[in-house]
Amino acid sequence: MPHTPISSPPRPPTAQLAPPAPSAGPGPPGQQALTGPQSEALERFARLKVGAAFLEQGMGKSRVAVELANSRAHRLDAVLWVAPYSVLATVEEEVTTWRCRVPVRFLGYQTLSQSDLTYLDVLAWARRQRLMIVADESTFIKNAHSKRHRRLTEIRTSADYALVLTGTPLTRDLWDLKRQLDWLSPKILATDDRAFRYRYFTMHQRIQRDGSERVWFETHTPNVAHLKSLMEPYIYEARLDVGVPENAREYEHDVSAPTRTVYERERDDFLDAWAAWGQDHALFRMLGNLKRIAATDPDKCRSVAEQVAGRHTIVFCQYRKEQQQIAHHLDGHLLVNGSTPAAEREQIYARFRTEGLPLLLTYGTGSFGLNLQHVNSCHFASMPFNYELVEQARSRIRRMGQTRPLTYTTHVSDLGIDVLVAQNLRRKDWLARLVRHEIDPTGTL
The missing domain is CATH 3.40.50.300 (P-loop containing nucleotide triphosphate hydrolases)
Incomplete structure (x- = not known):
C-alpha cells in the first residue's frame, strides 16, 4: 500500500549503529509482559508496512517499535530511529532494555536539519539497507516546509517499513495528522493539500475595517468521520489509565x-x-x-x-x-x-x-x-x-x-x-x- 521501498542485499552494520542485543527469545529473563495496548498495537501493525502508534506518554511506545522490529528481524538490516535530540539518550536506554535484535542507528531531528553532512551520510546509508524507520515524537515533522520534514521524507523513500510514535498526534488542527500520514505514505489519504483543505475545512471570509478581505479555514466537522475512516486501518490510539486519581x-x-x-x-x-x-x-x-x-x-x-x-x-x-x-x-x-x-x-x-x-x-x-x-x-x-x-x-x-x-x-x-x-x-x-x-x-x- 505505501510506495515501493528501495531495498538491497544485507550489508554489515556500520560503526554508527548500535549493535543488536543477543537473541534471547521474547526478551531477557524477568522482562515484563506486554501490556494490553502494546499487544493490540503490535497486532494492528503486524501485516502493515506503515503504522502510527498514538500512545500517550508513559505507555511504552518505544517497546512497541522494538517488538515490531524484532518481529521483522529476518527482513531487516537496520532500524533508523529519529527523535528529538533531548530524548535520544533515554530512547537508546529503552531500546537496550527491550533488546532490539536489529542494529539501530539513532538520529536527532535537530541534527538532521542542521547538518548537511549528516543528512547526506544517512541518506546514502539508508539506500543500502533493508530499513525500518521510526519517527519518534512525530509532531516534530508536522511542518511540511521545514528542512527536517523534507529531509526525513527523502530518507523515508528508501525504507521498507515506517512507524510514527507520539502521544499528541494533533496539537493544532487536522493538518498535523495529514503531515504525519503523508510521511508514512501519500496513498493513505491520497489527496493533495488543496483538496484536503476544501474537503475537511470550511472557508470563512471577513471584510476588514480598511476594506480588505480576510480569509481563514476552520475544521468542517461533518467530514471528520470520513477522514477517520481513511486513517483508522493504519492507526492504533490509546490513552493511559494510570489507575490513580x-x-x-x-x-x-x-x-x-x-x-x-x-x-x-x-x-x-x-x-x-x-x-x-x-x-x-x-x-x-x-x-x-x-x-x-x-x-x-x-x-x-x-x-x-x-x-x-x-x-x-x-x-x-x-x-x-x-x-x-x-x-x-x-x-x-x-x-x-x-x-x-x-x-x-x-x-x-x-x-x-x-x-x-x-x-x-x-x-x-x-x-x-x-x-x-x-x-x-x-x-x-x-x-x-x-x-x-x-x-x-x-x-x-x-x-x-x-x-x-x-x-x-x-x-x-x-x-x-x-x-x-x-x-x-x-x-x-x-x-x-x-x-x-x-x-x-x-x-x-
Missing part, C-alpha cells in the same frame, strides 16, 4: 502595578495597529510580548514560589527570567534549563530523586523524555501556547507504574492573555485564531 488546580495571582502598566501599553499599541492595518505580524508580536510580561511579573513569580517552597514537585516555566525569579524566592531548589550542561543535568535529576526540593524546569528541556514518576505533582508557573508541550510535561509524572494520586497545578495571572491561552489549550487550537476570528480583543485582553 488525578486532580487539576488553578491559582490566579495578582500582578504588580508596573507590570499592569507595561501590559496595557503593549495591548493598546497592538489594538491601534489592528485597527489601522490588521497585519498578522502585529498579532504575533503582541501575543508573545503579553505572554512574557504576564509570566515574568515579580509579584506572580514570588507567589508561585510560596506555593512550591519545600515541596518535592516539578515547576515548569516558559522563560528563564521567570524561572530565575521563582528560584530567587526559594531557600532550596534544583534548576535545569538550556544552559545546564548535560552531565550536570544528570546529577541534578539524580539529586531530585532523594532530595525533597522543587525542581524548576523550562518546557524546552523538561517536557520530553524524562521519567519523573517518583513525584506525583507538577506546577505550571505559566502555560505555553503549544498544547503538545503541556501534555508532554504532564507525562513526566503520568506514567505506567505511578502509584500515588496525581496533582497538576496551573498558575495564571489576572491578565487577559492567560484567559486566551487557557481557551487555546482546551481547544487544542492556534491562539491567533481565537483572537482574530472569534474573540473581540477589546473584550478579553
Whole structure:
C-alpha cells in the first residue's frame, strides 16, 4: 500500500549503529509482559508496512517499535530511529532494555536539519539497507516546509517499513495528522493539500475595517468521520489509565502595578495597529510580548514560589527570567534549563530523586523524555501556547507504574492573555485564531 521501498542485499552494520542485543527469545529473563495496548498495537501493525502508534506518554511506545522490529528481524538490516535530540539518550536506554535484535542507528531531528553532512551520510546509508524507520515524537515533522520534514521524507523513500510514535498526534488542527500520514505514505489519504483543505475545512471570509478581505479555514466537522475512516486501518490510539486519581488546580495571582502598566501599553499599541492595518505580524508580536510580561511579573513569580517552597514537585516555566525569579524566592531548589550542561543535568535529576526540593524546569528541556514518576505533582508557573508541550510535561509524572494520586497545578495571572491561552489549550487550537476570528480583543485582553 505505501510506495515501493528501495531495498538491497544485507550489508554489515556500520560503526554508527548500535549493535543488536543477543537473541534471547521474547526478551531477557524477568522482562515484563506486554501490556494490553502494546499487544493490540503490535497486532494492528503486524501485516502493515506503515503504522502510527498514538500512545500517550508513559505507555511504552518505544517497546512497541522494538517488538515490531524484532518481529521483522529476518527482513531487516537496520532500524533508523529519529527523535528529538533531548530524548535520544533515554530512547537508546529503552531500546537496550527491550533488546532490539536489529542494529539501530539513532538520529536527532535537530541534527538532521542542521547538518548537511549528516543528512547526506544517512541518506546514502539508508539506500543500502533493508530499513525500518521510526519517527519518534512525530509532531516534530508536522511542518511540511521545514528542512527536517523534507529531509526525513527523502530518507523515508528508501525504507521498507515506517512507524510514527507520539502521544499528541494533533496539537493544532487536522493538518498535523495529514503531515504525519503523508510521511508514512501519500496513498493513505491520497489527496493533495488543496483538496484536503476544501474537503475537511470550511472557508470563512471577513471584510476588514480598511476594506480588505480576510480569509481563514476552520475544521468542517461533518467530514471528520470520513477522514477517520481513511486513517483508522493504519492507526492504533490509546490513552493511559494510570489507575490513580488525578486532580487539576488553578491559582490566579495578582500582578504588580508596573507590570499592569507595561501590559496595557503593549495591548493598546497592538489594538491601534489592528485597527489601522490588521497585519498578522502585529498579532504575533503582541501575543508573545503579553505572554512574557504576564509570566515574568515579580509579584506572580514570588507567589508561585510560596506555593512550591519545600515541596518535592516539578515547576515548569516558559522563560528563564521567570524561572530565575521563582528560584530567587526559594531557600532550596534544583534548576535545569538550556544552559545546564548535560552531565550536570544528570546529577541534578539524580539529586531530585532523594532530595525533597522543587525542581524548576523550562518546557524546552523538561517536557520530553524524562521519567519523573517518583513525584506525583507538577506546577505550571505559566502555560505555553503549544498544547503538545503541556501534555508532554504532564507525562513526566503520568506514567505506567505511578502509584500515588496525581496533582497538576496551573498558575495564571489576572491578565487577559492567560484567559486566551487557557481557551487555546482546551481547544487544542492556534491562539491567533481565537483572537482574530472569534474573540473581540477589546473584550478579553
